[in-house]
Amino acid sequence: MNINKNKNILSFFKNATARDWQDSRWQFKNRITKVAQLDHFPGESLLRTEKLNAVTAVYPMAITPYYLSLIQIDDENDPVRAQCIPDLREISCYKDYLDDPLEEDSHMPVPKLIHRYSDRCLAIVTEVCLTYCRHCNRKRFWPQSAHISLKTRLKKIIPYISASRQIREVIISGGDPLIFDDQTIETLLASLKAIPHIEVLRIGSRAPVVMPMRITKEFCRMLKRYRPLWFNTQFNHPAEITPESKRACNMIQESGIPVSNQSVLLHGVNDSPDVMRNLLYGLQKISVRPYYLFHCDPVKGCGHFHTDLKSGITMMEKIWSQCSGLSLPQYVLDLPGSTGKMPLNTMSGTINNNLQTHQHYFDKFM
Template sequence: MPDGAPLLKPRTLRDPAALVEAGLVPPGAEPALRRVAEHFAIAVTPAVQALIDPADPADPIARQYVPDAAELVTLLAERSDPTSDAPFTPVKGVVHRYPDRALLKPLLACPVYCRFCFRREVVGPDGGLLTEAELDAALDWFAATPQVKEAVLTGGDPLMLSPRRLAYIVRRLSAIPHLDIIRLHSRVPVAAPERVNEALVGALESEKALFLCVHANHAREFSPAAKAGMRALTRGGVALLGQSVLLRGVNDSAQELENLFRAMLASQVKPYYLHQLDRAPGTARFEVPIAEGRQLLRQLRGRVSGLAWPTYVLDLPNGAGKAPLGPDFAQEAAQAWLIDGPLDHAQHHYPVRKDDAQEAEF
């Protein structure tokens, strides 16, 4: 850079031309990516750009965030609303599938747009910010629904709200007597860690139990800036959980999953869910078969502690809920259980107690 030239402030890349200029995609890919951009939002933050190795065509960070022409292909099994939000929306911004918890979606904007997102057809930089009246109606719904004990803020990314608006939501939810838990799901701590400042941490102050579920899929996403933000959150009393998606080319090996979960724990993030991919349009290149996912989790058992062990789940279509996918280590046999040892990989015979089998003698 010539002496005296102005320093350019890093910016979020939001279109194919900017991706080409940054060296993240070749110039020849731009026409196809313009067609992708007509359907699905693009955003690659400076923090994410810094993690990408442009020289690596298989870079696992780029694969999550940089668009690909394969997104133009929709398979028959893929659905625009794979988790069925729409049928379970009593008022705008609320999704109520489970009896004891409900989602609150105050906006549909994110710091980055994951190429595998299950809400990819509705999220975007201009999308879905509830008006004051709509937000109040959604919060009133929570107050009027006593069976709901947990409010889950999602979207979009709730940490993209201004601290003032976020604090207002947390205060309103905290004041509802029957709510015990407030949970937020966010990419911000890893994708835009500069947003985790004193004002944001203060906005999360609550008398109720409050959890922040950090979405990360690769160990490299836990940059020094991300770790600093998570330390600030934990010092502010926010309990951190980890949420990941099993993704081909990103974390589809036992070693990469181990690295990811260890990186989470090192930042005081408890691995919570490992999701099987939701079949949103144009996401087939990311899918790992369930049988392979189960085997990967089986390989991890014994290699990492229980703290690093998430629940592997599939969010079933039609609003049927999240089903645990295993793996299984025990089989019932006559008067015994046959249990696989995670350390010796042998099958162990574990007898059933007589009183368990209702054979106690009197």
């Protein structure tokens, strides 16, 4: 148990044994889902729980005890707190913000399957998450949690993929697919792998970050049977890189499955060069590839996390000039529909200045 990390929060779970703490079912069952539960924590005034029911009526809350234990309760600006404790600003009006700015819903040829790009598609296998991230760009789905069973979803998803020979890669996402048990995930992987033109599978899950005990030897042994398989997760702050999350990522990697990271640029969480550099170096140290840094989408309920493009590019210019290529994610802006991801380094003033400074080199050799 991460007992020294935050004694105040862990005292709430004082009846849990070390064995309970390492058990993902215990973690899931004991998620904090009611605002009233937050009142039991020291520092409640900082949590400002009194009006949060209005937020959770729209956007539910769920936080695993493990992820909660990463919060430094005395720090009002704690980056883990910002990502999991509801905030009144989620229901403030951010003019022009949209439920679905990427137009995913209008790219669903069958329910729960997003097909935005010709060669790959994304299956929403659940709307439930281990922990609900307050910045989630699919938070519009949360109230629908578990209304449709996986079996029902697959009845339409599998025939569509089978009939679409241009699809070579399936991303299993949600929600978080790791809310299912190993056997259910194996059935899902097997039914996709059985489609002759499916070459690659990808799982998107925040389990290594918010509930690393979900990653077990048995789970990894099962995953290994479905390679080539890629595992993408989402660390957003160095405080999320712990011995437990490192162990979870290493177990997946030891099964021959690469682990990549897709962060989101979040105001107040990771929008400073120092934090971002520590995150990227920290990921590199645990052999997790920084793959994408997404500019925060203009999603309703996430406006307070939004940074403007100029600040994001200015911050990343420092990172681009200081950090080794192996620790650099692509900083991208996801655009609606099938337009795709726009790399933002092309908009960097420094890069454009460098191009001008070295114009003679280009003129001569390029």
